[in-house]
Amino acid sequence: xxxxxxxxxxxxxxxxxxxxxxxxxxxxxxxxxxxxxxxxxxxxxxxxxxxxxxxxxxxxxxxxxxxxxxxxxxxxxxxxxxxxxxxxxxxxxxxxxxxxxxxxxxxxxxxxx
Amino acid sequence: xxxxxxxxxxxxxxxxxxxxxxxxxxxxxxxxxxxxxxxxxxxxxxxxxxxxxxxxxxxxxxxxxxxxxxxxxxxxxxxxxxxxxxxxxxxxxxxxxxxxxxxxxxxxx
Numbered sequence: 001x002x003x004x005x006x007x008x009x010x011x012x013x014x015x016x017x018x019x020x021x022x023x024x025x026x027x028x029x030x031x032x033x034x035x036x037x038x039x040x041x042x043x044x045x046x047x048x049x050x051x052x053x054x055x056x057x058x059x060x061x062x063x064x065x066x067x068x069x070x071x072x073x074x075x076x077x078x079x080x081x082x083x084x085x086x087x088x089x090x091x092x093x094x095x096x097x098x099x100x101x102x103x104x105x106x107x108x109x110x111x112x113x
Numbered sequence: 114x115x116x117x118x119x120x121x122x123x124x125x126x127x128x129x130x131x132x133x134x135x136x137x138x139x140x141x142x143x144x145x146x147x148x149x150x151x152x153x154x155x156x157x158x159x160x161x162x163x164x165x166x167x168x169x170x171x172x173x174x175x176x177x178x179x180x181x182x183x184x185x186x187x188x189x190x191x192x193x194x195x196x197x198x199x200x201x202x203x204x205x206x207x208x209x210x211x212x213x214x215x216x217x218x219x220x221x222x
Contacts, residue, residue: 033209042214043157043200056209091156099209100145104156 004105006092012111018080021108025094033093034077082112114139117203117213125219130191134216136201137183145204146184150197191220
């Protein structure tokens with residue numbers, strides 16, 4: 001069975017550029033989560049969707065970050081404009097049971113120079 | 114004070130040893146608790162949920178102490194493959210999940 005799919009796996013971009021990260025959750029899962037992980041701050045929840053509706057976006061750092069879930073099988077996290085401090089690993093996770101039993105994707109390693 | 118605190122380690126133990134990690138949480142209204150495992154440069158994976166009465170899964174035992182607001186993970190008969198970072202995770206209801214910064218375990222031959 002396919003797990004959570006994320007693309008790209010690695011992204012290197014220059015400061016000021018727009019970055020779009022993509023996620024395909026496990027088929028049938030109704031909850032989707034975007035996380036960011038850095039050495040300094042650990043794993044932080046950015047936003048949580050349930051049935052394609054954003055439930056909690058209080059972790060989104062600032063207006064430069066936006067996330068969408070146009071349908072049950074696709075979500076994007078966009079950063080515009082990107083800054084060096086956005087460099088991190090971004091994980092997408094999905095779940096059939098709300099916040100429980102989350103399955104993580106392999107992550108996107110973002111480097112902003 | 115952080116919502117979820119863990120000793121970062123590393124805990125260096127020989128194969129076959131028993132090792133235990135603790136994790137403290139600050140919100141007494143926390144509802145659910147989990148341990149996730151994360152291998153180096155990989156994604157986190159759910160290891161086990163933590164139930165009020167304590168629970169066991171093979172060599173792994175999880176305990177919850179609500180009065181002192183901590184959870185623990187005990188690993189018996191450590192294997193080399195247990196080497197990883199163990200993340201304590203708490204659900205308060207206010208946020209989806211809050212992850213601790215993790216405890217690194219290195220099992221040595």
